[in-house]
Amino acid sequence: MPPLPACPAPPVATVPRELVHKTNPDEVLLTGWHRTAPDAFTVHAHWPDDHRFYEVRHGLHDPLILSETIRQIFPLLSHTAYDVPFGHHLLWDHYRFTLHPAALDAALLPPTVDLHVSCLEAVRRGGRTTSLTLLIRAFRGGIPLATAHTRFTIQTPAVYRRLRAQYADAHLWPAPQLxxxxxxxxxxxxxxRDVVLSPSQTPGRHRLRIDPQHRILFDHPVDHVPGMLLLEAARQTAHHLHHPEPIVPIAMDCRFHRYVELHAPCWIDTQQLPPDAQGRPRTTLTFHQNNTPHLTTTLTHQRLDSASSTWHG
Incomplete structure (x- = not known):
């Protein structure tokens, strides 16, 4: 008697998409949360091994799926634990992470991620939360995965429109040529379709490639370039710089100075830094528009020997 075909795995139950500011429910990574202290929480996530954008490569989960997981924590806790109304805007100020690449193994560890979140500072003005600073420690199967630190501010719709001025409706402008x-x-x-860099005539420089029709990076209309697209551009720039050597980013330290606009050229300049204390290569990238820095990030990576899938410093 021939074996019965395998039944597809049942879908994983996730938190409501509105709580993580997603339109497509398939892009929700968080599965639950609970409070462990007045300003401490445990958040649970599930990483699919067949994600269309954050792909498993060399047997490892994409490091940036960690950042998307953390990004989804911002609105989740803002709305559920800190009384931030829907429609308020979350503005990234800084974000840094360091991860242990062995914990990205897609085969040896479960696809669930446990994130222990401590709110180091919750600033309130006029009875509302205006910024949160979070420390996140992530684990897979009880094994340390990453540590991250981030701060974001929260603006009311009226303040946001005033800050954005003529750019507040930029998502309604004609799309720039891709x-x-x-x-x-x-x-x-x-x-x-997933490449977010264009070549330039200047060595060490790329142009940011913005496709508002990208169904994952632009899950819903926005009036500026999403932060996750900028992190992806930083990662792709590092790959381009070290091609054909296979690398994996293991740390980023990002400072968001101002929004990257949709309708002006954004250039990415690279500068090689001395290696870190473990001898791992580091690169600083500056994103600028109209000769003004909008984002600076320092990226550290490790090399992956594609033949043996072993890590090297």
Whole structure:
């Protein structure tokens, strides 16, 4: 008697999409949360091994799925634990993480992630929360995965529109012409649709490639370039810089100075730094528009020997 076909795994129950500011419920990674102290929480997540954008490569989960998981924690806790109304805007101020690459193994560890979140500072003005500073420690199967530290501010719709001025409705402007991508293989991507860099004539410089029709990076209309697209551009820039050597980012330290606008060229300049204390390469990237820095990030990576899948410093 032939074996019965395997039954597909049942869908994983996740938190309501509105709580993580997602339109597509398939992009929700968080599965639950509970409070462990007045300003401490445990958040649970599930990482699919077949995500269309955050792909498993070399047997490892994409490091940036960690950042998307953490990004979803911001609105979740803002709305559920700190009484932030829907419609208020969360503005990234800084974000840094360091991860243990062995804990990205897609086969040896469960796809569930436990994130222990401590709110180090909750600023309130006029009875409302205006900023949160979070420390996050992430684990997979009880094994340390990463540590992250971040701060974001929270603005009312009226204040946000005043800050954004003429850019508040930028998502309604005609879409800019989509620039040509660099070859996908140069930035560890399979499809050109997922490439967020365009070449330039200046060594060490790329142009940010913005596609508002990208269904994951632009889950819903926004009037500026999403933060996760900027982190993806930083990662792709590092891959391009070190191609064909396979690398994995293990740390980022990002400072968001101002919004990156949708309708002006954004250039990414790279500067190699001395290696860190473990001898791992580091690169600083500056994103600028109109000769003004909008984001600076320092990225640290490790090399992956594609033949043996072992890590090297």
């Amino acid at each position: 620039a040509l991508p660099v070859p996908p293989a140069r930035v560890a991507r399979t499809h050109a």
